[in-house]
Amino acid sequence: MKGIIFTEFLDIVESAFGMEVCQQMLDEAFDEGSYTAVGSYDHKDLVKLIITLSKITSVPAEDLQEVYGKAVFTRLLESLPIPVDGQTSTFTFIKKVEEHIHIEVKKLYPDATPPRFEFISETESQMVMDYRSARCMSHVCLGLIKGCAEHFNQTIEVEMEPIVNDQSHVRFNILLAA
Structure with a gap:
């Protein structure tokens, strides 16, 4: 999985829950949080972060995934390798x-x-x-x-x-x- 998914996830978690919760999630998941947007990482690491965040916040993992997907759409749109001009629906x-x-x-x-x-x-x-x-x-x-x-x-x-x-x-x- 491309690193941009991880970097955006960490940004969104920090924005939504604060730096302390983001760091707690990383600590409890035994994850250093060292991701680059262009790197490639195992998707299981993201799943582990989501499950850990769910335990910390008591928000179901499926809800966290959905909120993340919605929030990251615009950021991913800006990073697309081809222009999306003319898309209207x-x-x-x-x-x-x-x-x-x-x-x-x-x-x-x-x-x-x-x-x-x-x-x-x-x-x-x-x-x-x-x-x-x-x-x-x-x-x-x-x-x-x-x-x-x-x-x-x-x-x-x-x-x-x-x-x-x-x-x-x-x-x-x-x-x-x-």
Whole structure:
């Protein structure tokens, strides 16, 4: 997993919970917190940080992942390897992530393993897509989808249905509010 995910997570934790809680999380997770945006790290380290933060704050880990995904959307948008000019909607952008951005990320970072989106159906007001990732971080994806809609000033409703128990395969049903 690319280091920008870790550096942004630590920034968000510090902003939301304070430096003391961020340091406590690192200490209790036995993590030095030495991440660089361009480095590559084991996703299990991020999962461990999220679980530790959940224990410290009593906020469910799934909720923390979702809040993180939503908060990090704009920061990731700014770091994209290709311009996103002309993107005007949540659905258009989500499709661009799979069709272009993930491909460009793999070109820049051959060892990267971004999640896959499989588009099942789409109308003007509904998109059904499957998320597949060995990292099982579908709640981060949910937050990213919500952050994307917020960025494009769209109101959405999202249903998330795990296809497999470990959530490495999840179906999202996204509805644009009228």
